[in-house]
Amino acid sequence: xxxxxxxxxxxxxxxxxxxxxxxxxxxxxxxxxxxxxxxxxxxxxxxxxxxxxxxxxxxxxxxxxxxxxxxxxxxxxxxxxxxxxxxxxxxxxxxxxxxxxxxxxxxxxxxxxxxxxxxxxxxxxxxxxxxxxxxxxxxxxxxxxxxxxxxxxxxxxxxxxxxxxxxxxxxxxxxxxxxxxxxxxxxxxxxxxxxxxxxxxxxxxxxxxxxxxxxxxxxxxxxxxxxxxxxxxxxxxxxxxxxxxxxxxxxxxxxxxxxxxxxxxxxxxxxxxxxxxxxxxxxxxxxxxxxxxxxxxxxxxxxxxxxxxxxxxxxxxxxxxxxxxxxxxxxxxxxxxx
Numbered sequence: 001x002x003x004x005x006x007x008x009x010x011x012x013x014x015x016x017x018x019x020x021x022x023x024x025x026x027x028x029x030x031x032x033x034x035x036x037x038x039x040x041x042x043x044x045x046x047x048x049x050x051x052x053x054x055x056x057x058x059x060x061x062x063x064x065x066x067x068x069x070x071x072x073x074x075x076x077x078x079x080x081x082x083x084x085x086x087x088x089x090x091x092x093x094x095x096x097x098x099x100x101x102x103x104x105x106x107x108x109x110x111x112x113x114x115x116x117x118x119x120x121x122x123x124x125x126x127x128x129x130x131x132x133x134x135x136x137x138x139x140x141x142x143x144x145x146x147x148x149x150x151x152x153x154x155x156x157x158x159x160x161x162x163x164x165x166x167x168x169x170x171x172x173x174x175x176x177x178x179x180x181x182x183x184x185x186x187x188x189x190x191x192x193x194x195x196x197x198x199x200x201x202x203x204x205x206x207x208x209x210x211x212x213x214x215x216x217x218x219x220x221x222x223x224x225x226x227x228x229x230x231x232x233x234x235x236x237x238x239x240x241x242x243x244x245x246x247x248x249x250x251x252x253x254x255x256x257x258x259x260x261x262x263x264x265x266x267x268x269x270x271x272x273x274x275x276x277x278x279x280x281x282x283x284x285x286x287x288x289x290x291x292x293x294x295x296x297x298x299x300x301x302x303x304x305x306x307x308x309x310x311x312x313x314x315x316x317x318x319x320x321x322x323x324x325x326x327x328x329x330x331x332x333x334x335x336x337x338x
Contacts, residue, residue, distance in 0.1 A: 022314075039323070050313070065168050083112075087166055098160065102156070109135065116170060117172060227244075239264070
């Protein structure tokens with residue numbers, strides 16, 4: 001224990017923002033890790049410095065799903081279309097603007113194509129994302145993916161006011177048949193960390209998030225969501241192993257808990273197409289030196305769900321079993337240090 005406390009103190013002073021929580025979450029107490037490798041891991045409290053290389057205007061573009069949609073359309077990048085939005089700050093062709101509770105309630109009853117996804121236009125780590133799977137017309141209630149029911153009038157009163165954060169509504173994408181056979185009829189998204197500091201962007205880290213149970217999104221959330229994380233071969237998209245939880249709660253998973261299908265030997269479909277997609281998208285957004293693309297493997301091919309200009313650190317480090325602050329990564333910073 002004394003050795004671990006010394007480790008934590010050294011990393012706090014000479015590392016990259018690793019405190020006790022990250023030390024244990026990322027299992028940096030493993031005796032197989034030498035100091036040089038431990039010092040590569042990055043803690044969340046230095047996030048502003050970590051992302052100081054991002055151009056603010058481009059970051060704002062991708063932080064808002066409506067603005068991001070205009071980028072994806074302009075560059076012919078496959079992404080889920082947005083059907084409607086509550087009180088959008090600007091009009092987007094093809095996106096119905098719902099500017100009152102009455103307009104939202106009417107759309108939910110008469111036009112919404114159930115099932116659909118409801119998401120905050122500006123969100124983080126999947127918070128607020130909900131699958132609206134049906135409308136119970138007799139009860140006038142929306143039935144969500146976790147079987148929670150909300151009266152239409154209540155939902156409209158909460159989200160239709162001009163003062164409420166903008167929600168966007170999207171069609172539900174269908175997974176590639178190989179994905180559906182593995183995890184059931186829902187999406188799994190891969191996080192691609194792309195370094196974009198030259199004319200030739202490069203994929204730096206990849207990891208696949210796997211939903212389980214009644215989860216309406218696949219976000220890993222540092223292992224707290226109940227979903228799983230698959231570590232991948234970045235060249236082929238083959239699953240190396242799958243884990244649930246992190247830190248002291250880490251444990252391997254051999255098969256999907258809902259379908260019973262083994263993970264061993266599974267290779268993501270259309271992997272080469274996904275790699276080309278994120279590299280092409282990165283070239284069109286040179287203002288971000290670090291891209292965190294989330295890609296869904298659908299029955300229509302890979303589709304970019306979003307870019308996270310200030311994405312979470314944990315997934316990318318757990319997925320690679322290595323910290324982010326490698327010599328290659330540090331070239332992003334003029335000082336050579338975060």
